[in-house]
Amino acid sequence: MKSYQLSWKTRALKRLDGIVEEISKRWNITAVDNYLEAIKEREQVLTRFPEAFPLLKQDEGIRRTIINGRTVIFYEVDYQNNVVEILSVYDTNQDPDSFSLRE
Numbered sequence: 001m002k003s004y005q006l007s008w009k010t011r012a013l014k015r016l017d018g019i020v021e022e023i024s025k026r027w028n029i030t031a032v033d034n035y036l037e038a039i040k041e042r043e044q045v046l047t048r049f050p051e052a053f054p055l056l057k058q059d060e061g062i063r064r065t066i067i068n069g070r071t072v073i074f075y076e077v078d079y080q081n082n083v084v085e086i087l088s089v090y091d092t093n094q095d096p097d098s099f100s101l102r103e
Contacts, residue, residue: 015089
């Protein structure tokens with residue numbers, strides 16, 4: 001079975017940090033730990049089965065996966081270099097007008 005490397009765009013990491021910060025303000029450290037564990041589990045799936053989740057934009061090869069019903073991770077697969085690149089992260093509580101897939 002082919003394994004892929006995982007790469008996070010800087011923008012995606014910043015958005016993830018913002019979501020984690022918001023969770024820590026609203027809830028507690030246990031909620032943050034659970035959230036980060038769900039992210040890590042999904043990372044493992046993406047590195048083994050990058051095509052497991054639906055294409056959002058077929059012509060661009062962008063896929064999405066949903067974490068905990070609230071967070072959407074957008075990614076693309078570079079088959080030539082065996083890399084799954086996380087493009088952005090979106091929390092459904094955020095203003096949709098503030099979101100874009102590309103930097």
